[in-house]
């Protein structure tokens with residue numbers, strides 16, 4: 010779009026023309042063809058213009074309409090001069106009192122804008138209608154109109170300053186519209202203008218949450234005055250929204266941008282409508298010879314003539330004249346000849362500039378496009394973020410996303426809802442009493458602990474405990490997840506931490522709970538290893554460290570944090586003075602499980618003997634977390650409901666447990682008879698080992714119904730809550746795990762792939778015995794870290810060989826032990842396998858019936874709940890999707906590839 014001025018200087022031809030030429034020009038100026046194009050208003054103005062020395066003639070209008078006194082007013086309608094609304098309009102519409110230098114859009118302008126709403130997509134149309142209605146009331150800064158007039162004057166070119174002014178007026182309009190909308194919302198739907206007729210933005214009495222009108226007004230007025238020489242916003246009135254907040258601003262801004270776009274369209278179309286093509290000869294005769302042309306602009310294959318302002322009507326719609334040229338050279342030649350004929354000295358020739366092709370709209374888009382795109386992007390991001398997160402928006406990136414609960418509203422959890430976890434509760438109780446009676450500690454000079462880390466496996470009740478702490482102490486509770494500090498923008502994490510702690514201090518006494526703190530609290534040197542540091546996370550962690558240091562002991566803000574990975578946390582976070590207390594919450598013990606079952610069974614309809622039910626379920630669920638237990642109880646109720654049972658029975662609970670442990674039963678997976686037989690003998694091998702090995706865990710159930718991911722059968726044992734295991738227990742467990750493969754060897758000519766998972770377990774156990782538990786005489790009592798991230802082994806090659814040999818030896822020992830046992834009990838393995846093939850599921854009672862009582866006593870809890878009448882109530886059933894239906898006998902089908910694990 011670079012422009013090259015070929016000639017410069019102004020014409021002042023007429024004075025220098027000889028007399029005959031002057032008369033000739035005058036005569037030609039009076040030709041009708043010229044008058045046709047120029048409005049009477051323009052003529053009258055030109056007549057009174059004394060300084061057009063070389064052509065004082067005026068073309069006469071031939072336009073019939075213009076002769077009609079009625080129609081002759083037409084151009085005034087188009088003029089953009091401030092037009093006061095008619096009385097009728099004023100009755101219909103309530104106009105906001107205008108600030109200085111603001112005008113209402115004329116009816117004509119509004120109508121024209123309205124017309125362009127049809128060009129927009131339907132979704133935007135209504136928006137535009139609304140905004141037009143609002144603009145009717147708010148008016149626009151006068152400079153908007155001035156600028157639009159300027160655009161319409163043919164060139165469509167705005168200077169940088171003008172562009173800035175245009176954007177400023179859009180922003181001002183958006184503000185005022187947003188204010189109007191917020192007023193309308195706050196006064197409720199149905200109110201016409203949203204405020205009293207006589208109430209102005211300045212006079213508006215602020216409501217709760219609104220800023221006083223003067224506050225915004227004054228500061229804005231100041232900045233407006235300093236930033237602009239146009240005299241906008243001086244003193245008194247101000248179109249800025251006086252209400253606090255800018256909730257409707259983006260929408261209003263968006264709408265005003267649409268308006269602006271429409272204005273451009275309008276401008277283009279209106280000016281397009283006022284364009285007239287002439288021939289070179291007409292151009293010469295009517296304009297050039299009369300000295301009316303200020304400049305020629307060559308755009309592609311056309312030349313636009315810019316006329317002197319005096320040649321245009323002062324207020325009406327201005328016409329642009331253009332003509333088509335064959336080539337630029339030909340045009341230049343013609344122009345030079347014409348000017349030579351007219352005797353224009355070379356210093357005063359008509360300037361010619363050259364533009365790249367494209368419409369006014371195109372050039373406008375080029376000029377404003379990037380800015381609009383940028384604003385649009387901001388608005389879109391703002392909207393989508395607001396929608397995605399239920400408010401907030403991009404300007405709130407640095408704001409903490411912590412959810413705040415307070416005593417009245419949300420935190421209803423009490424310590425009584427947290428079952429078990431007695432030690433953890435006692436520890437944390439102290440925080441509650443600190444928040445309730447700080448003076449009790451302070452008077453003895455005790456420093457109040459700043460915070461506690463609750464560490465432990467998933468679902469063990471860490472979050473629940475933190476909530477209960479808030480519920481008990483009755484103070485506000487801020488809950489945030491560590492990952493919510495992490496954002497793709499640099500600096501957001503620390504800023505959110507600052508905001509969270511500032512909020513905490515404001516609401517003290519309160520509890521801040523940061524869940525999954527390992528997302529940001531990882532040891533710094535660790536995160537930096539190998540791939541460069543994560544600066545943003547470190548900065549966030551540093552900010553937490555700083556904030557926790559920043560508490561003084563009188564500030565009653567307690568910070569609790571939950572994590573599953575206390576081992577990876579930064580040491581600085583864990584030191585006294587920050588997270589003083591480290592509370593480890595493990596999976597519940599038998600006692601804990603009983604208490605948790607007790608809590609959840611209260612919500613369930615069951616006629617079972619409560620004490621027996623709780624005991625039995627707790628025995629069946631070693632290693633279950635609180636969340637697992639809550640899930641089992643709920644699952645049992647669902648199974649009962651599916652079976653249309655009136656209450657939840659023991660079998661429903663057992664099915665639920667089985668489902669949680671083993672996964673969903675896969676009825677669709679059917680095995681070939683020989684495969685099924687192999688599975689039966691494999692599982693029977695495990696079962697016999699479990700039955701006859703002294704240190705093996707008690708066997709509960711054996712099944713050949715495929716379940717979960719690739720398990721074709723399974724034997725369920727009940728490990729005790731054991732915290733130590735000796736070598737004998739480990740060896741028996743390994744031998745039992747080998748039982749499947751050994752049984753296959755003893756009963757079939759070949760073996761299958763089904764024992765792979767068993768080998769994995771056995772090898773892992775043996776390796777741990779050698780490298781971690783000091784159970785190998787050859788390698789000795791040493792511990793070698795098993796860190797998969799380490800590139801090098803923590804031991805010498807000779808040690809590696811010794812380890813391998815020892816692992817091999819232990820596995821061999823377990824294998825031999827198993828083989829010896831199963832060879833002795835080959836008949837029993839056969840009996841169990843055949844029974845399994847018949848019934849698919851065998852429970853403990855079936856085993857007793859076939860094998861006799863187990864030679865070794867089982868643990869106390871197990872004997873209590875599983876021996877005698879009540880054990881094996883579910884005898885022979887396994888979970889099916891319809892628990893009251895007998896287990897369907899599988900049809901025989903090819904086993905899917907990759908599903909060989911048993």
Ligand SMILES: Nc1ncnc2c1ncn2[C@@H]1O[C@H](COP(=O)(O)OP(=O)(O)OP(=O)(O)O)[C@@H](O)[C@H]1O
Pocket residue numbers: 426427428429430465466467468469470471472473474524571572573605608634635636637639
């Ligand atoms: N001791 C408990 N008493 C009662 N319910 C519990 C207990 N422990 C866990 N639950 C149940 O488990 C659910 C999950 O617990 P919670 O969210 O507190 O676990 P968490 O330890 O924070 O887990 P994560 O580490 O995965 O965040 C709780 O909503 C509750 O229903």
